[in-house]
Amino acid sequence: MYIIRTPALVQNPDIVRKTLERDGNLDALGIQPSAAAGQAPPQGKPRIAAADPPYVVDSSRFPSGRKPADPYEYMTHADCLAKAGTAGQDAGWIKNRFSYCQIDLVWAVDLKCGPRGCQVIGAIGATSVVVGYGKIGPHPENATQRFADFRLETTILYTQGAFTQPNATMQVTIQCAGEYRVDFGIPNDRACHPGKFSTRKATIPQWRLDPNSYLDLLSDGYQPGAEFGEQLAQGVFKFEYEFTPKRDIDLKSVSPEGGLRFDSAFYLRDKQGSIFDRAVPGMSYGKSDPAVAGHAVHIDEARTNPDATVPTKQGKRLLGGSPAPGDTLHRLASARSEDSRARAVRNRRVSTNFCDTVKMPPKPPTGGPFDCDEYAFASSYEGSARHEYEGAQYVLDYTVRWVNSEQNQEAGRRLFGWQENDRILDLGKDPELDPHDQERFFIPINP
Numbered sequence: 109m110y111i112i113r114t115p116a117l118v119q120n121p122d123i124v125r126k127t128l129e130r131d132g133n134l135d136a137l138g139i140q141p142s143a144a145a146g147q148a149p150p151q152g153k154p155r156i157a158a159a160d161p162p163y164v165v166d167s168s169r170f171p172s173g174r175k176p177a178d179p180y181e182y183m184t185h186a187d188c189l190a191k192a193g194t195a196g197q198d199a200g201w202i203k204n205r206f207s208y209c210q211i212d213l214v215w216a217v218d219l220k221c222g223p224r225g226c227q228v229i230g231a232i233g234a235t236s237v238v239v240g241y242g243k244i245g246p247h248p249e250n251a252t253q254r255f256a257d258f259r260l261e262t263t264i265l266y267t268q269g270a271f272t273q274p275n276a277t278m279q280v281t282i283q284c285a286g287e288y289r290v291d292f293g294i295p296n297d298r299a300c301h302p303g304k305f306s307t308r309k310a311t312i313p314q315w316r317l318d319p320n321s322y323l324d325l326l327s328d329g330y331q332p333g334a335e336f337g338e339q340l341a342q343g344v345f346k347f348e349y350e351f352t353p354k355r356d357i358d359l360k361s362v363s364p365e366g367g368l369r370f371d372s373a374f375y376l377r378d379k380q381g382s383i384f385d386r387a388v389p390g391m392s393y394g395k396s397d398p399a400v401a402g403h404a405v406h407i408d409e410a411r412t413n414p415d416a417t418v419p420t421k422q423g424k425r426l427l428g429g430s431p432a433p434g435d436t437l438h439r440l441a442s443a444r445s446e447d448s449r450a451r452a453v454r455n456r457r458v459s460t461n462f463c464d465t466v467k468m469p470p471k472p473p474t475g476g477p478f479d480c481d482e483y484a485f486a487s488s489y490e491g492s493a494r495h496e497y498e499g500a501q502y503v504l505d506y507t508v509r510w511v512n513s514e515q516n517q518e519a520g521r522r523l524f525g526w527q528e529n530d531r532i533l534d535l536g537k538d539p540e541l542d543p544h545d546q547e548r549f550f551i552p553i554n555p
Contacts, residue, residue, distance in 0.1 A: 115194075236349075256324070451489075
């Protein structure tokens with residue numbers, strides 16, 4: 109059995125067929141048989157890789173901080189196929205937090221072996237395009253469960269030998285293993301598990317007639333509430349493929365893993381949901397967007413030359429310009445706790461206090477009225493009062509500028525709307541979390 113995600117082969121599966129017919133294996137392509145079926149997804153705390161790719165949405169998607177008419181912007185299977193070069197990699201392609209895809213090129217080989225070696229007497233090849241859908245809100249049949257679902261579109265590419273028989277079958281099953289980030293009384297085997305739609309088995313003619321499958325994953329929780337925190341559950345999922353008929357060995361194998369997160373964040377507008385979190389989230393502001401231009405220019409110029417900003421400090425660090433570890437921001441949600449609210453208020457107070465001093469440049473003669481605009485945001489752990497909580501090395505690591513009031517406030521509304529919609533949580537300094545597992549985001553600036 110082979111599950112192949114090499115982009116060049118995913119896009120040109122005939123290379124695989126010809127190599128198997130010639131050699132009986134894919135050694136010449138540098139591909140070994142895939143992991144045997146029955147190997148469970150990794151146990152223990154799943155890690156979010158430091159090199160996770162980013163995704164970026166434009167702030168204009170959240171005018172006045174409103175929830176979009178389409179909060180998901182799901183991809184289609186055609187979108188996934190168009191990204192075959194990325195979706196064919198082990199990590200798949202994450203369009204945004206709610207939309208994930210991967211492409212599996214699945215091959216099973218029936219061999220007849222003797223003293224002179226093995227000969228291919230049967231083979232089957234299929235392409236399975238998997239699109240995953242994160243969710244906002246609880247499961248429709250259980251108010252305490254979170255869920256995600258997947259749709260597979262499987263195309264039978266090639267059959268030979270026993271796999272041409274009308275009773276030959278293919279079965280696909282979803283597996284998931286997970287862990288709650290904090291123990292709040294629910295066993296880890298309920299952190300991520302299949303729902304009612306865990307498998308599909310059909311004959312090869314049936315797959316040809318109906319290539320579509322539906323699978324789902326669930327995560328158990330309690331009703332959202334501060335007493336249980338965010339009820340975070342991290343899951344790793346895989347797809348198992350099995351073919352019949354078979355000879356001496358099971359024709360089963362499992363795909364490389366994907367990752368997702370379930371939460372019941374009591375302080376978000378929509379309190380329960382699931383996301384594909386192996387991508388660093390970003391929201392962009394545009395310098396040519398008249399609704400937020402002043403704020404965008406402030407951030408761009410400040411990060412380009414921090415030493416030229418006020419308050420003045422040589423070697424000032426202004427984070428959030430990239431998804432790289434150590435250059436991201438962490439949300440500070442006032443609604444999460446009194447401590448979060450107090451720190452956000454203190455961030456704002458430190459910034460406005462400086463704007464009231466003689467060291468602050470005068471307001472521009474036109475373009476007002478003006479606000480004291482600060483960066484990093486008061487709603488982030490990297491805000492202007494960071495030094496009061498985390499050490500004197502962070503003193504003056506912020507910037508302020510006079511920015512048109514409406515542009516400044518619209519930028520803030522958009523930031524809040526995006527964070528609520530895309531489930532950016534207040535986990536920035538949670539001692540229970542590894543630094544790579546903390547919720548981080550970045551703010552690119554467009555022309």
